[in-house]
Amino acid sequence: MRKVIMGNHAASHAVRLARAQVIAAYPITPQTQIVEELSEMCASGQLAAKFLKVESEHSAMASIIAASSTGVRTFTATSSQGLALMHELLHWASGARLPLVMVNVNRALAAGWNIWTEQTDSLAQRDTGWCQLYVEDNQEVLDTVLQAYRVAEQIALPVMVCYDAFILSHTYEPVDIPDQDRVDAFLPVFSPTRLLDPLNPCSFSALVQPEHYMEMRYRIQQSMDEAIGVFRTAGEELHRHFGRRYGNLETVATDDAEVVLVTAASMTGPARLAVRKLRAEGVPIGLLKVRLFRPFPTAEVRAALAGKKKAIIVDRNISFGKGGIFADEIRAAMSNVDERPKIFGYVAGLGGRDITPAFLEAIAREALEKEDPPELEMKL
Amino acid sequence: MMTRFREEEELMTSGHLACQGCGGPIAMRLALKALGEDTICVIPACCWTIISGPFPYSALKVPIMHTAFETAGAAASGVRAALDIQGRSHTKVLAWAGDGGTFDIGLQSLSGAAERNDDIIYICYDNEAYMNTGVQRSSATPDRAWTTTTPSGHPKRGPKKNIVEIMAAHKTPYVATASVAYPEDLMRKVRRAAETRGTTFVHVLSPCPPGWRIDSEASIRIARLATDSKVFPIYEVENGEKYQINVKPRDIPVAEYLKAQGRFNHLAAEDIAEIQRKIDHEWRRLMQKAMMDSYSGSHY
Ligand SMILES: Cc1ncc(C[n+]2csc(CCOP(=O)(O)OP(=O)(O)O)c2C)c(N)n1
Ligand SMILES: [Mg+2]
Numbered sequence: 263m264r265k266v267i268m269g270n271h272a273a274s275h276a277v278r279l280a281r282a283q284v285i286a287a288y289p290i291t292p293q294t295q296i297v298e299e300l301s302e303m304c305a306s307g308q309l310a311a312k313f314l315k316v317e318s319e320h321s322a323m324a325s326i327i328a329a330s331s332t333g334v335r336t337f338t339a340t341s342s343q344g345l346a347l348m349h350e351l352l353h354w355a356s357g358a359r360l361p362l363v364m365v366n367v368n369r370a371l372a373a374g375w376n377i378w379t380e381q382t383d384s385l386a387q388r389d390t391g392w393c394q395l396y397v398e399d400n401q402e403v404l405d406t407v408l409q410a411y412r413v414a415e416q417i418a419l420p421v422m423v424c425y426d427a428f429i430l431s432h433t434y435e436p437v438d439i440p441d442q443d444r445v446d447a448f449l450p451v452f453s454p455t456r457l458l459d460p461l462n463p464c465s466f467s468a469l470v471q472p473e474h475y476m477e478m479r480y481r482i483q484q485s486m487d488e489a490i491g492v493f494r495t496a497g498e499e500l501h502r503h504f505g506r507r508y509g510n511l512e513t514v515a516t517d518d519a520e521v522v523l524v525t526a527a528s529m530t531g532p533a534r535l536a537v538r539k540l541r542a543e544g545v546p547i548g549l550l551k552v553r554l555f556r557p558f559p560t561a562e563v564r565a566a567l568a569g570k571k572k573a574i575i576v577d578r579n580i581s582f583g584k585g586g587i588f589a590d591e592i593r594a595a596m597s598n599v600d601e602r603p604k605i606f607g608y609v610a611g612l613g614g615r616d617i618t619p620a621f622l623e624a625i626a627r628e629a630l631e632k633e634d635p636p637e638l639e640m641k642l
Numbered sequence: 643m644m645t646r647f648r649e650e651e652e653l654m655t656s657g658h659l660a661c662q663g664c665g666g667p668i669a670m671r672l673a674l675k676a677l678g679e680d681t682i683c684v685i686p687a688c689c690w691t692i693i694s695g696p697f698p699y700s701a702l703k704v705p706i707m708h709t710a711f712e713t714a715g716a717a718a719s720g721v722r723a724a725l726d727i728q729g730r731s732h733t734k735v736l737a738w739a740g741d742g743g744t745f746d747i748g749l750q751s752l753s754g755a756a757e758r759n760d761d762i763i764y765i766c767y768d769n770e771a772y773m774n775t776g777v778q779r780s781s782a783t784p785d786r787a788w789t790t791t792t793p794s795g796h797p798k799r800g801p802k803k804n805i806v807e808i809m810a811a812h813k814t815p816y817v818a819t820a821s822v823a824y825p826e827d828l829m830r831k832v833r834r835a836a837e838t839r840g841t842t843f844v845h846v847l848s849p850c851p852p853g854w855r856i857d858s859e860a861s862i863r864i865a866r867l868a869t870d871s872k873v874f875p876i877y878e879v880e881n882g883e884k885y886q887i888n889v890k891p892r893d894i895p896v897a898e899y900l901k902a903q904g905r906f907n908h909l910a911a912e913d914i915a916e917i918q919r920k921i922d923h924e925w926r927r928l929m930q931k932a933m934m935d936s937y938s939g940s941h942y
Contacts, residue, residue: 288747289772289775289776289778289791290775291774291775291776294775294776294778294790297778297791298776298778298790298791301790301791301792301793302793305793305795305796306793306795315778315779315791315792317745317746317747317749317781318712318746318747343687343710343711347710347712372708372710373708374697374708375687375691375708
């Protein structure tokens, strides 16, 4: 069924279709409609889930970690301050190898208060052992949440689906909401191999001494490496089931491009327009959308950018003292490639400042003209 | 006796961003009148984050430190410690939080401050839900009320958390309830809180027209009904021991209070009868406490 819905409702519908069994969440702008809609769905019986209306995000994450350990499919959603408050538990989730799925609506962090979009909140959770995807539109929100459950349960690691505050969360777009039986065919029933059960008494997350701890970390890293392929396959399966294709990356007109604009999340929309316009003028430019951020699809990024003259990366986030986080990841990924492009890193749109097609076009033109890139340029 | 408000004593300005009929700015205006200008205000996430005005403005003439949602108690303790070590002990520290920031996410840091008995004044303006984010339930939401996370088909079940008893159980030197419907009582209590050493706690009932689904001009009338129907008794507790009821309710049936608000529209007659029974029971318990002898020594 095709319906015009906001990004937050696209997430709620995906959670309903995934038949989540325990939900624990705490309201925060701009995520609240996810929680409100799921409350309604649980109250009306559309979704047979237990909804814990906890007293903080810290408790939300602690509760779904526990519920998942007890053998059920779970969900939570948050944003910004809430995600930051969860930080300790994020490590608990991945360390315990739990297939949690969470939506994070990207919002800038205090101080001072700001409710508008920026990706520093989730990118600051880069090293917690969660997979992360950044999505571009409301359809992709719904599809990616389904993909997230499938992959998380296959690799036994948690997945965070990230999308931009207001630009997606509160904006209405037509979204195809698949029927339950089609989703059931795509997403198998969750069947955990280990769970809290007195019939098979095990101790979870106990003290691990140095002779074992590193092996456990080694295996998380192995699963992360494996996850790149698992995400790719799940993206192809999404196409087979629902007719929509999602790679870990998406390239537009990069084959014959000399210069590539690199974006993530909703600014990819305006970037498509900017690239189309420049192409029409004969500028040899292409677009690379990075959808999967953790695990970082290094080989795919290398394949997309090797041999290009320039990569222009626009980050709606900042690691203070260094620069844009996507730019840095890409710089690192390309460092052992001989035919690597010059990396132009721009930080823009922090705290919800608009990123328009014209703005991206201007950045691209500037980078096209310059011989040598600045390490970082903040576009005020 | 009528209190006269003089312009030069106003520590809150016009141009704040509250909705019409919001209890929040009324409570703040009265509290600051009682505290005076030698006050530092700590505000966690709540409607007041917005009400005070965006950068570079402020609707208060006293300093404000905005802080994370769960931290009002700890942040106020930090300001207090820094003032004291600098010999600035005369300055009062006001933690100003909503019910969510007090009853739920901030309870741990409030309890920590109260147990240490740090010298702060903590005022919770209670509008009985998370209003900043659009009316989600909190543990201060009353039994059977509608919120967006407790839809009317499945309203909240269970009593509102009794924060006054929780604070009294810490043997906090001074704990009181107050209401925007009783400004003189509110100001007296805030003054009393400021004069008391250690942690003091004032729980202020603060109507929210959009969240309670009432007309904005009905706020004060409904706050008064809350007390007159014994839903929100006005009383104070010294050292967790000595209870005193400060406003004699007019014994109005709770139905009158509930029926005045859209958030209770879905209640059936049996619901109202049961709510009435619980209120009568709680009132009797409170009366008993008010009649008890109290321990006369200090806890500190
Ligand atoms: C850690 C964290 N979680 C969630 C939020 C979002 N948030 C901001 S204010 C608020 C509700 C505040 O409710 P309350 O304390 O009752 O104050 P009110 O808004 O009702 O005045 C919420 C959930 C936040 N800022 N920080
Ligand atoms: Mg509130």
